Amino acid sequence: MKKIAGMILLLVVLCIAIDYFSGHRFINPVNVENLTRQIALLSIFAIGEGIVILSGGIDLSVGSVIAFTGLLVSLLISVHGVSPALASLVVFGMCIIIGLAHGALVTKLKLQPFIVTLCTMLIFRGLARRLTEDATMGFGNRFLSFRALGDGAASIPGTELNIPIPVIVLAVVAIIAHFFMRYTVYGRYLYAIGRNPDAARYSGVKVDRMQTASYLVCAVLAGLAGILYATYTNSVQPATTGQAYELYAIAAAVLGGVSMRGGEGTVLGIIIGASIMRVMNNGIILVGISPFWEFAVIGTVILIGVVTDATVKQRMAKLAIKPLPRL
Amino acid sequence: MANTAPGEQRPAPLLQMKGITKRFPGVTALDRVDFELYPQEICGLIGENGAGKSTLIRILAGIFPADEGEVLLDSQPVRISSVQDSLALGISAIHQELNLAENLDIASNIFLGREPSFTPFRLVRHRWLMEEAAKLAETVGITAALTTPVERLSPGQQQLVEIAKALSMSARILVLDEPTSSLSPREAEILFSVMRRLREQGVSMIYISHRLAEVEEICDRVIVLRDGRRVGELDLGQMRRDEMVRLMVGRDISRFFPDAGKARGEPTLELRNLRPPSCRGEFDFSINEGEILGVAGLVGAGRTELARCLFGIEPPCGESGEILISGRPVEINSPLEAIRHGIGMVPEDRKHLGVILGMALKENLSLPKLAYSGCRMLDSRAEAELAERQVQALDIRATSILQNVESLSGGNQQKVALAKWLALEPKILILDEPTRGIDVGSKSEIYNLIRGLADAGVAVIMISSEMEEILGLADRTLVLHEGRQKGILSHDEMTEEGIMRLATGGAK
Numbered sequence: 001m002k003k004i005a006g007m008i009l010l011l012v013v014l015c016i017a018i019d020y021f022s023g024h025r026f027i028n029p030v031n032v033e034n035l036t037r038q039i040a041l042l043s044i045f046a047i048g049e050g051i052v053i054l055s056g057g058i059d060l061s062v063g064s065v066i067a068f069t070g071l072l073v074s075l076l077i078s079v080h081g082v083s084p085a086l087a088s089l090v091v092f093g094m095c096i097i098i099g100l101a102h103g104a105l106v107t108k109l110k111l112q113p114f115i116v117t118l119c120t121m122l123i124f125r126g127l128a129r130r131l132t133e134d135a136t137m138g139f140g141n142r143f144l145s146f147r148a149l150g151d152g153a154a155s156i157p158g159t160e161l162n163i164p165i166p167v168i169v170l171a172v173v174a175i176i177a178h179f180f181m182r183y184t185v186y187g188r189y190l191y192a193i194g195r196n197p198d199a200a201r202y203s204g205v206k207v208d209r210m211q212t213a214s215y216l217v218c219a220v221l222a223g224l225a226g227i228l229y230a231t232y233t234n235s236v237q238p239a240t241t242g243q244a245y246e247l248y249a250i251a252a253a254v255l256g257g258v259s260m261r262g263g264e265g266t267v268l269g270i271i272i273g274a275s276i277m278r279v280m281n282n283g284i285i286l287v288g289i290s291p292f293w294e295f296a297v298i299g300t301v302i303l304i305g306v307v308t309d310a311t312v313k314q315r316m317a318k319l320a321i322k323p324l325p326r327l
Numbered sequence: 328m329a330n331t332a333p334g335e336q337r338p339a340p341l342l343q344m345k346g347i348t349k350r351f352p353g354v355t356a357l358d359r360v361d362f363e364l365y366p367q368e369i370c371g372l373i374g375e376n377g378a379g380k381s382t383l384i385r386i387l388a389g390i391f392p393a394d395e396g397e398v399l400l401d402s403q404p405v406r407i408s409s410v411q412d413s414l415a416l417g418i419s420a421i422h423q424e425l426n427l428a429e430n431l432d433i434a435s436n437i438f439l440g441r442e443p444s445f446t447p448f449r450l451v452r453h454r455w456l457m458e459e460a461a462k463l464a465e466t467v468g469i470t471a472a473l474t475t476p477v478e479r480l481s482p483g484q485q486q487l488v489e490i491a492k493a494l495s496m497s498a499r500i501l502v503l504d505e506p507t508s509s510l511s512p513r514e515a516e517i518l519f520s521v522m523r524r525l526r527e528q529g530v531s532m533i534y535i536s537h538r539l540a541e542v543e544e545i546c547d548r549v550i551v552l553r554d555g556r557r558v559g560e561l562d563l564g565q566m567r568r569d570e571m572v573r574l575m576v577g578r579d580i581s582r583f584f585p586d587a588g589k590a591r592g593e594p595t596l597e598l599r600n601l602r603p604p605s606c607r608g609e610f611d612f613s614i615n616e617g618e619i620l621g622v623a624g625l626v627g628a629g630r631t632e633l634a635r636c637l638f639g640i641e642p643p644c645g646e647s648g649e650i651l652i653s654g655r656p657v658e659i660n661s662p663l664e665a666i667r668h669g670i671g672m673v674p675e676d677r678k679h680l681g682v683i684l685g686m687a688l689k690e691n692l693s694l695p696k697l698a699y700s701g702c703r704m705l706d707s708r709a710e711a712e713l714a715e716r717q718v719q720a721l722d723i724r725a726t727s728i729l730q731n732v733e734s735l736s737g738g739n740q741q742k743v744a745l746a747k748w749l750a751l752e753p754k755i756l757i758l759d760e761p762t763r764g765i766d767v768g769s770k771s772e773i774y775n776l777i778r779g780l781a782d783a784g785v786a787v788i789m790i791s792s793e794m795e796e797i798l799g800l801a802d803r804t805l806v807l808h809e810g811r812q813k814g815i816l817s818h819d820e821m822t823e824e825g826i827m828r829l830a831t832g833g834a835k
Contacts, residue, residue: 183705185697192683192694199683202640202674203747204666204698263685 003257003309007272010305011279018283025286029160033153035282037164041150041228042248043274044170046256047177048221049249050270055190055214056197056262057106057113062222063245064124065098069226070236071128074137077146084146088227095223096216098124103212113215121246129238138235150232166228170271173221178267190214194262251302252277276301339402341366341531342387342418342500347396349382356382358555359396364500369522369532371542371549371566375575375766378552380535384502387533388420389413419493420502423764425485429478433469434460436477437492463491466528467521482626483514487521494530501525502533507541508764511626511792512827519545537766539568540795551575576768584771584799585778587818592616593653595786596637596755600648603629603636608811609648614755614786619777621801622790623826629810630790631675634757637788638672639665652754666699668755671748673741675759675790681744682732689714689728691743696750717746721776738769745776756780759790774800794823808832 019026045062052059069091076087098120105116139147149169153162181187189210192200201207230236256273258265280301284294340363349357357379364370374380386393389410397404400416407413413420427436435442437460443452460473467487477485486506493501503522507515522532522545536542542549543566551559551574559574597613606629614620624630635641637650639659649656652668659665665672674680682691693710714728721742725735732743741761748756761777762770777800781787791797797804804816806829813829828834 184703185705186703188690188694188697188705192686192690195685196679196683199680200694201662202638202672202680203683203694204663205694206661206663206698 004266004269004272007256007269007276007305011272011276014276014279014283018279018287022283022286022288026283029162031282031286033162033164035278036167037153037232038282039271039275039278040164040166040170041225041232042245042252042278043271044166044173044228045218045222045225045245046249046252046270046274047173047267048218049246050253050256050258050265050267051177051181051190052113052214052218053250053253053258053260054194054262054265055211056194057211057214058117058250059102059215059218060114060117060246061098061102061120061124062218062249063242063247064121064128065095065219065222066226066229066242066245067236067238068124068128068131069095069223070230070241071131071137071238073227074139074230074236075132077143078137078139084143091223091227092220095219099216099219100212102215102219103208106215107208107211125239132238134238136235136237137230138233139231140234147231147234150228150230151234166232169224169228173224174267174271177217181267186210186213191263194259194264196263248277251298255302255305338366340364340399341368341401343399343402344383344387345397345399347383347386347393347398349379349386349391349393356555357386357393360552360555360557362550362557364531364533365548366531367526367529368547369526369534369545371546372533372535372552373537373539373542373549373571373575374552375768378575378766379555380552381504382555383552384420384504384533384535387413387418387502414496414498417497417499418502419496419498419500421486421489421493421504421506423505423508425482425489427477427485427488430476432474432476433464433471433480433488433491434473436488437463437495439492441495459495460491463494466494466524467491468517468524481514482509483511483517486510486514486518490521490525494525498530500531500533502535504535505537505764506534507536507538509626512794513625513831515541537764538793539571539767542566542571543568553577572767575766585775587802594651595653596788597651597654598648599651601636601650602644602648603632604641604644605629605632606636606810610812611648612805612812612815614788616754616784616786617781618802619781619787619789619800621797621804621821622788622807623792623794623797623804624807624813624830626792627809628807628830630807631759632810633807634672634674634759634788634790637665637755638662638670638757663698666695666751669751669753670755670757671695671751671753672757673744673748673759673761675763677737677740677744677763682740682747684733685731687729688718688723688725688732688735688743691732692717692728692747692750695747699751713750717749720749721746722772736766736769738765738772741765741769741773742776745773749780753785755786755788757788757790760792761789762791762793762796794826797821797826798823806830 015026025031045066049059049062073087073091076082076090077084102116102120105111106113149165152165154165154168155162189200189205192205193207193210197207229241252273253265253270254260255276256269258270277298280298281294284297285291342364344362347357347360360379360383362383372380385391389407389412392408398407399405405416428439434457438456443455444450445452457473464473467490469484469487469491471480471484477488506518510518534542534546547563549561549566549571550557551571553575561570593616594613595616598610600609600611602609610633622630636643639661642660650659657668659668678684689710692714696713711728718725718728723739723742723746725739732740762773777787777789789801798821802818804821804826806813806816806826808830816825
């Protein structure tokens with residue numbers, strides 16, 4: 001919990017500093033609406049990635065799946081005339097298959113998740129490009145109500161503030177995920193298998209099933225993000241949409257306190273991690289730093305974050321009264 | 328020292344540690360401890376977990392410095408502020424977890440990091456290396472070819488490679504920390520003969536072990552620590568087990584093993600021609616309600632494989648025989664199915680399989696119950712109550728039920744590994760080496776717990792490499808040899824010789 005408090009503090013400090021140095025262009029209704037939309041979009045699939053990581057795996061296919069599903073939903077609706085609801089169902093069906101396939105390859109064939117999802121990352125990027133012969137896909141001026149899913153906002157009565165629809169979607173996803181991780185036995189199992197899958201198995205946990213479930217959740221949330229990106233941007237580019245998003249998701253999860261060794265992390269933390277990523281991205285533009293610095297700045301901030309965390313942990317370990325580990 | 332009769336003048340000590348004090352925040356790990364080692368001596372260092380043995384050895388090995396006190400080698404004060412210092416002084420520690428590059432061969436391991444080489448390109452002087460390695464291998468009795476990768480050696484042979492490595496650094500003082508914990512009795516005997524030979528050749532050794540019978544056998548002298556203080560020293564003539572135990576725990580454990588129980592008539596578990604996947608023979612035995620069945624055999628005899636099969640980790644081969652629980656045939660294809668049939672298991676590898684390090688005590692204690700009950704929601708109050716109850720029932724020493732099990736002592740971790748099954752009221756408990764690496768006091772407590780469970784009607788299968796544990800606790804003993812059931816000894820037939828004869832392939 002202390003760690004999350006620290007990350008919230010960092011987020012607040014960042015926001016205040018950026019607002020100050022940008023001549024108060026940061027905290028203004030238009031920017032806030034745009035920023036929160038970006039945060040929500042990233043958070044949705046970062047939660048999926050975070051759940052996979054804390055249960056001891058990794059999913060590198062997220063960015064490609066976003067591109068593939070975004071393209072698929074656009075193509076089905078605007079070219080083949082499928083209804084948005086049915087197209088979304090097709091996308092989720094696809095994602096369930098992707099998640100189950102990841103799970104089966106990792107648990108039944110005992111392949112390393114890094115390799116499996118590296119391959120599917122390439123496969124879905126390729127499929128996406130083949131799907132439209134590398135042509136950009138969108139909805140044009142039609143399907144406004146469906147496009148509102150990513151692009152729209154709900155106004156708060158009595159104020160001028162608008163809440164982007166993706167933020168509402170994130171709220172639903174986050175509450176379900178938080179409840180699942182915190183109050184169901186399945187959440188407990190995920191933490192347990194992330195720490196030690198063998199010991200969990202010896203305690204009667206169905207490890208294979210839980211690992212598969214984590215890949216399933218991740219793929220479905222990536223699909224949801226794909227639909228949201230398609231409706232938000234109205235132009236999905238097979239080669240570039242979602243590129244490196246799996247790395248953003250991993251970075252957000254790590255920043256938010258998910259341990260790459262598994263067994264540690266919270267949904268709230270992941271959202272805060274995603275927020276920090278997006279606030280930095282936004283701040284760099286507003287403050288007037290060259291956008292070419294973006295990756296270098298984000299990388300540096302994450303590195304400082306993990307170095308601080310490791311240093312604090314070492315200090316704490318020295319102070320803590322522990323029986324000595326064996327020689 | 329080996330040949331010194333009691334009362335004879337002792338030679339000057341080779342190593343002296345004087346007034347060593349080490350404080351960690353909130354605890355004094357060592358309090359003005361004196362330790363001395365004479366030339367050509369094997370000195371035992373014993374004490375319960377937390378007594379300060381490891382701290383003392385770590386100071387000697389240069390892992391961390393002492394707060395007070397001095398170390399003298401050949402009566403000259405020396406400074407040991409790093410592992411390199413310690414090695415340069417001829418002190419070499421062999422840890423319980425071996426420190427070998429498992430993929431490399433024996434010769435490479437012996438000289439790892441110190442390969443003799445030609446400059447300027449650091450080409451390895453291969454022939455010289457092989458010749459030197461061969462000499463060392465002969466000294467310590469390594470029989471395998473020097474080009475064998477270390478991972479293909481038995482734990483005993485790996486141990487010998489470690490010793491050869493230490494000798495290659497011209498070690499005069501060898502520290503062996505629980506060297507026999509993963510060895511079979513025969514391998515331990517080989518190790519002891521190597522130790523005796525090294526003693527003749529002028530090497531002094533510090534021997535740390537929980538196995539007091541071995542200390543009695545191999546050591547010339549023993550120093551006992553308790554709560555960070557030196558509480559006694561026993562010479563060859565005084566080294567009796569009960570005396571060592573009395574010094575270690577500071578009281579008499581007159582009743583180390585509980586009374587024998589009374590097994591009841593009904594068989595709880597029956598195996599009929601069952602063949603575990605990695606065993607060669609079929610198993611055919613039954614175990615009654617309230618009975619403790621000891622399972623003895625050498626390392627590799629199939630004891631753990633049998634346990635893993637019964638617990639559904641490696642289900643039995645398809646058509647081979649059947650398992651009956653309370654008279655009904657059952658199939659066990661996963662640990663969860665085993666749990667549903669009322670089986671619990673405390674695996675041999677406590678830290679990797681028995682408990683989940685990094686998780687809280689209460690989460691460890693509730694995990695099997697959650698898996699068993701199939702409920703979907705966590706009830707944190709019920710979970711806390713369950714944990715509190717088990718902590719009290721088994722006297723698990725922890726600051727709170729939220730404590731990370733990683734920071735519990737070995738004995739307490741083992742109690743957690745056992746306690747997590749008790750909430751399920753199992754019919755059958757499989758214990759694989761239930762007291763490995765835990766101190767004498769906790770051992771006795773665990774023996775009493777096991778007997779208590781049996782008296783309450785649980786059928787207990789207890790795999791153990793410690794003969795006295797089998798003899799002291801088991802009602803009957805199943806002996807395995809090379810993956811086969813070799814025989815079952817009734818309580819009256821159970822003797823050390825009888826078990827060893829069967830375990831080594833002899834007849835009953």
